[in-house]
Amino acid sequence: MKALLKKYEDKAPEIVFNWKDSETEAEGWVVINSLRGGAAGGGTRMRKGLDMNEVLSLAKTMEIKFTVSGPAIGGAKSGINFDPKDPRKKGVLERWYAVVSPLLKSYYGTGGDLNVDEIHEVIPITEQSGVWHPQEGVFNGHFKPTEADKINRIGQLRQGVIKVIENPDFSPSVSRKYTIADMITGFGVAEAVKQYYTIYGGSVKGKRAVIQGFGNVGAAAAFYLSQMGAKVVGIIDIAGGLINEEGFTFEEITKLFLAKTGNTLEAENLIPFETINQDIWKLQTEIFAPCAASRLITQNQIDEMINSGLEVISCGANVPFADKEIFFGSIMEHTDSRVSLIPDFISNCGMARVFAYFMERRVQMTDEAIFNDTSDKIREAIEKVYLKNKSKTEISATAFELALSQLI
Numbered sequence: 066m067k068a069l070l071k072k073y074e075d076k077a078p079e080i081v082f083n084w085k086d087s088e089t090e091a092e093g094w095v096v097i098n099s100l101r102g103g104a105a106g107g108g109t110r111m112r113k114g115l116d117m118n119e120v121l122s123l124a125k126t127m128e129i130k131f132t133v134s135g136p137a138i139g140g141a142k143s144g145i146n147f148d149p150k151d152p153r154k155k156g157v158l159e160r161w162y163a164v165v166s167p168l169l170k171s172y173y174g175t176g177g178d179l180n181v182d183e184i185h186e187v188i189p190i191t192e193q194s195g196v197w198h199p200q201e202g203v204f205n206g207h208f209k210p211t212e213a214d215k216i217n218r219i220g221q222l223r224q225g226v227i228k229v230i231e232n233p234d235f236s237p238s239v240s241r242k243y244t245i246a247d248m249i250t251g252f253g254v255a256e257a258v259k260q261y262y263t264i265y266g267g268s269v270k271g272k273r274a275v276i277q278g279f280g281n282v283g284a285a286a287a288f289y290l291s292q293m294g295a296k297v298v299g300i301i302d303i304a305g306g307l308i309n310e311e312g313f314t315f316e317e318i319t320k321l322f323l324a325k326t327g328n329t330l331e332a333e334n335l336i337p338f339e340t341i342n343q344d345i346w347k348l349q350t351e352i353f354a355p356c357a358a359s360r361l362i363t364q365n366q367i368d369e370m371i372n373s374g375l376e377v378i379s380c381g382a383n384v385p386f387a388d389k390e391i392f393f394g395s396i397m398e399h400t401d402s403r404v405s406l407i408p409d410f411i412s413n414c415g416m417a418r419v420f421a422y423f424m425e426r427r428v429q430m431t432d433e434a435i436f437n438d439t440s441d442k443i444r445e446a447i448e449k450v451y452l453k454n455k456s457k458t459e460i461s462a463t464a465f466e467l468a469l470s471q472l473i
Contacts, residue, residue, distance in 0.1 A: 066466040067393070073469055074391050078121060079139070084164055091147035091157045095165055096124040098140040100172055101472070104206030105139035106131070106420070108178030109187060111158075113148040120144035122391040126383050127417070130410040132468040133446045134417035136424060138207050141173055149180035158190050166194035172206030175199045176416065179358070183246050184227050198223055200420055208424065222423040225430060232432040237288050237322045245419060245435055251285020253415030253439055254354050254381040257407045259293055260444045261377050264451050265405065270294030273312060273350040275370070277301050278357030280328030282381040282413065284321070286354045291318040295352060299345045302330035303357070306341035310348065349373045356381030363387050364396045371403055376457075380409035393465065401461040408461040410468065411446045415439050 080097035094117045097105045107127040120142045128140025143165065147157055158181070162169070169175065169191060176199055177183030183199075191199045198219045204210060210218060228245050230236040235252070236243045259269050274295045276287045279302040287297050296312025300321070307313075307330070313321070324331045336344075346369040353370055355362055355378065362385050367375075378400065388394020393401075400406050418439045422428055429435075446464070454463040 066462050066469070069469040069473055070393055070465060072473055074125065078124060081117070082165065082168065083117070084161065086147075086157055086160055088160070089147065089151075089153050089157055091145055091161075093143065093145040093161050094120045095143045095168060095173065096120045096141060097173060098124040098128050100206065101128065101139035102137045102207045103209070104172045104174065104203045105141035106174040106200070106203050106417070107140055107142035108176040108416075109143035109145070109161075109181045110178035111145040111147055111149045111154070111180045113146065115144045115146045117144075123383060125391060126410060128472060129465070129468045130414050130417050132471045133411055134414040134442060135421040136203065136207055138203060141175075142178075143175055155186075155190075158186055159193065162190050162196075163194045166191070166196050169194075169196045169199060169202050170205065172202045174201070174203035174420070176420065177246070184244065188223075188227075200424070203420075204424065214426070218424055218426065221428065221430070222420065225423040225435065226419060228430065228432075228435075230432050234292075235432050235436055237319045241323065245432075246416065247281055248285045249415035249419050249436070249439060250413050251282045251287075251356070251381065251415075252289050252436060253418070253443055254282060254286040254356060254379050254412050255289035255293065256440045257379045257412035257443050257447065258290065258295070258352055258354070258377060260440070260447050261379070261405060261407060264444070264447050265457055268294075269352070271296065272352050272376070273298045273348070274352035274354065275299040275301070275345060275348060275350045277353070277355045277361070277385075278382065279321070279325060279330035280356070283354065283356030284325055286356055286379075286381055287318050288322050290352065290354070291315045298350055299341075299348050300330060301338075301341050301345050303338065304329050305335040305338050306330065306345060307332055307334070307336065308341065308345065308348065346370055347373055351376040353378045354381055355385035357385075358382060359384045360387050361385060362396070364399060367396065367400050375404050377405040377407065379407045379412040381413050383409050383413070385409070393462070397461065401459055403458065405457045406461045407447070408464050411443060411464060414442065414446075418442050
């Protein structure tokens with residue numbers, strides 16, 4: 066696996082597009098690792114301090130993710146080095162999408178990512194640049210549909226991603242109008258835990274869980290895990306966190322979800338970050354869902370959790386471990402050798418799978434069909450790993466080997 070991984074990491078990306086904004090200090094990159102299948106896909110992120118290497122590593126991650134979610138295309142990513150809280154953000158995005166629109170029309174598909182919203186920013190701003198849909202390039206490059214078929218499938222995709230969830234089983238509040246895009250990634254993180262226990266033995270019910278990050282992904286993962294019967298005992302977010310060793314009730318988790326401000330946890334009794342960052346890793350817990358930023362988790366934190374009974378990690382963040390390597394660094398390898406580690410390209414494939422699902426011909430547009438499709442893909446991926454490796458350790462190493470064998 067390591068030889069395959071090194072070969073994959075060392076291969077230069079096929080396309081690197083660099084942009085410097087004429088009106089601000091913003092700088093952006095599109096990195097297309099390959100045009101496998103005639104196209105490439107990956108979202109757009111914005112943060113201060115981002116560089117091309119971060120975009121490259123995410124593009125390579127996307128290519129591996131597509132081996133699970135489909136379609137069989139190359140990996141790509143867009144990244145903009147700019148403060149997303151700057152009031153000039155909208156103008157930066159407008160100029161960015163104007164210059165990358167030829168790629169988006171031809172062979173590259175994008176979406177939302179860190180600090181860039183799919184529904185309120187990506188879709189309307191790309192439309193201004195003459196792009197029918199941010200995934201149009203994947204249709205043209207990979208599917209090569211007739212004009213009529215393209216219109217139908219893009220219509221399906223446009224409607225599906227922003228579809229308001231009607232089934233209360235999939236939404237914390239039907240009256241608040243949460244969309245598929247709001248919930249599907251966190252659903253996948255929780256579903257990966259459920260499928261892991263189903264396949265490897267055991268049940269999610271009654272298991273204690275710690276959630277890192279309480280944005281869209283972490284809050285949704287907490288909601289669905291709690292709904293499945295897991296006991297969320299700790300939540301750590303950038304502003305602080307909460308601990309309840311008996312486990313928060315499903316009603317309490319739902320209230321916390323509805324009370325968050327944007328992507329930030331809100332609660333009256335919030336424990337300061339410095340304090341909870343010392344205490345939360347020592348909690349007795351079986352499930353850990355890292356859903357915050359990339360490259361945060363240290364080996365010491367992981368070892369403390371393992372010593373407290375950790376069984377399975379379901380990654381909501383891309384590359385959550387504080388390794389310098391693109392994929393399989395020493396902390397990840399150490400973790401994978403000691404507990405069940407479901408890699409990010411399986412557990413957080415929800416949004417990529419939704420895009421792939423709606424690109425197919427005439428699919429069902431019900432909540433149940435959409436969420437069950439993501440569940441099925443995650444189950445299939447974990448089953449393939451289990452068939453090759455029935456041990457509860459080295460799950461990530463096995464998953465990488467299976468994915469890379471398709472790409473190299």
